[in-house]
Amino acid sequence: MQTFGTTSLHDLFDDLVILRNLTPFDQRVPSLVDAWQAMGLASPRIPRKHEPDYARASVWFVRRARALELPGAAVRELLFIGDTAMADGNAFRNLAQAGGWPGWCFIGAEKLSAPASLVADGDNVSLANRWALLADWLATAKAAGARLDQHTAVVVDMDKTAIAARGRNAAVIDNARVEGLHRTAAGLLGDAFDLARVQAAHNELKEPVYHPFTADNQDYLAYICLAVSAGLIDLPSLVGQIQAGLMRSFEQFIAWADGEIQRAPAGLQQIHRAVYPLVQAGDPTPFKAFRRQEYLCTVERFGRLPEQTALGTLLAEQVCITQEVREMALWLKRRGCLLLTMSDKPDEATLPTPEQARQGYLPLHRTPTTAVGESIAARLADL
Ligand SMILES: [Mg+2]
Structure with a gap:
């Protein structure tokens, strides 16, 4: 190669x-x-x-x-x-x-x-x-x-x-998306942003066993991870509710979040106000701020490394x-x-x-x- x-x-x-x-x-x-x-x-x-x-x-x-x-x-x-x-x-x-x-x-x-x-x-x-x-x-x-x-x-x-x-070379695309999520969270949640909690929620909920809940939709997954990071619900409680069949879909989750949002940090409230109406309108990619960060994190991985970069590094870090x-x-x-x-x-x-x-x-x-x-x-x- x-x-x-x-x-x-x-x-x-x-x-x-x-x-x-x-x-x-x-x-x-x-x-x-x-x-x-x-x-x-x-x-x-x-x-x-x-x-x-x-x-x-x-x-x-x-x-x-x-x-x-x-x-x-x-x-x-x-x-x-x-x-x-x-x-x-x-x-x-x-x-x-x-x-x-x-x-x-x-x-x-x-x-x-x-x-x-x-x-x-x-x-x-x-x-x-x-x-x-x-x-x-x-x-x-x-x-x-x-x-x-x-x-x-x-x-x-x-x-x-x-x-x-x-x-x-595929991990680069996934890494760009995850970094986009982290940047969105850091930018909007500020002090309420907890990287470890975002990562833990993402690692758990991205698994196929949760697809009935997340619909394998990256925007939904990003919103859920941020809600967990901001403390709206803790990950074990959410997982317990999903496993018990009490929380069945993202639509149900965000409708529940809508009733709880007053106690969330201002950054999460801002995200919620932008995402929830688009979910209700049937937009399959409702988390626009996250997707824009994903674009930036992806395009930054195009063509930035010098030609003579070692092949392993190139494939690990560049699209x-x-x-x-x-x-x-x-x-x-x-x-x-x-x-x-x-x-x-x-x-x-x-x-x-x-x-x-x-x-x-x-x-x-x-x-x-x-x-x-x-x-x-x-x-x-x-x-
Ligand atoms: Mg493909």
């Missing part, structure tokens, strides 16, 4: 970047909020990644994006690259079905301690423990009849796939572009394929505020950083 200079996601995908709110950066492609009727959806509500409506919207984006450059070229097949068998595998299945497209899906999670393996997981989904196996996977798809041309749409998951590859994904994307692009990337991150965790933009901050996909990986160029050239 080695470094391959500095680049950005924009070099691979231009502005065909779609975040959680389903508003493409490329403004020539209308957002879900503007086009939900044309997409065949029942409302402008933003669906989550696992929902059929998410696939319906994505199919529409893919077709519109293709028509921008090649109005006559119908999309006839799908390639999907991600890092989680469940979430990305199912997103691929839904998307292929909604588009009526044959497709191939690659799920990467590097595990260098095991022998390299590329195994089928059903429905043309392949699980790989090396990102370099992208070349083998493409060869398999080609042998199975994939055209890999202007009729091919290539959807690449952003987080822990195109950047911060799972099994290699890197996945070189194997980069080479594959450029190779497919040269063959005429349509490429776009999608992320589950909300805008606030991905874009600078207007004030930050004036200071020179860029959206994550336009921020340069180091590409790291193993070159697959020679194997792609043989395909």
Whole structure:
């Protein structure tokens, strides 16, 4: 593994970047909020990644994006690259079905301690423990009849796939989020901020056993950790109530907190006044202050270390572009394929505020950083 200079996601995908709110950066492609009727959806509500409506919207984006450059070229097949068998595998299945497209899906999670393996997981989904196996996977798809041309749409998951590859560089993204939480807490709670209590609550409640309570929602988890840190409830009591089935959902928790908030420190009251109305309005990412800190903590981890930094340090401390994904994307692009990337991150965790933009901050996909990986160029050239 080695470094391959500095680049950005924009070099691979231009502005065909779609975040959680389903508003493409490329403004020539209308957002879900503007086009939900044309997409065949029942409302402008933003669906989550696992929902059929998410696939319906994505199919529409893919077709519109293709028509921008090649109005006559119908999309006839799908390639999907991600890092989680469940979430990305199912997103691929839904998307292929909604588009009526044959497709191939690659799920990467590097595990260098095991022998390299590329195994089928059903429905043309392949699980790989090396990102370099992208070349083998493409060869398999080609042998199975994939055209890999202007009729091919290539959807690449952003987080822990195109950047911060799972099994290699992914902890950096998680660390940025946790630091964002700490900074939010320190800034808003002041003297009432207790780092050890925030960490203890986060370590416990991030576990999958609590997903029914947290909905695996990072904003909810952040709010709960801050409520615990500020002393609104102590962690053992909260865990006891969850385990006893007395506290079943985040909605129940924040409604309870609303009745108790008068005895909380001013900083938590301020957070609560900002978050609670958005939760009631159905906003899936209601903790905006936390997400803005997450953006800052993430963008600070792009491209800040010198090129000659040791590889281990680079992968531990900096968000890197996945070189194997980069080479594959450029190779497919040269063959005429349509490429776009999608992320589950909300805008606030991905874009600078207007004030930050004036200071020179860029959206994550336009921020340069180091590409790291193993070159697959020679194997792609043989395909
Ligand atoms: Mg991912």
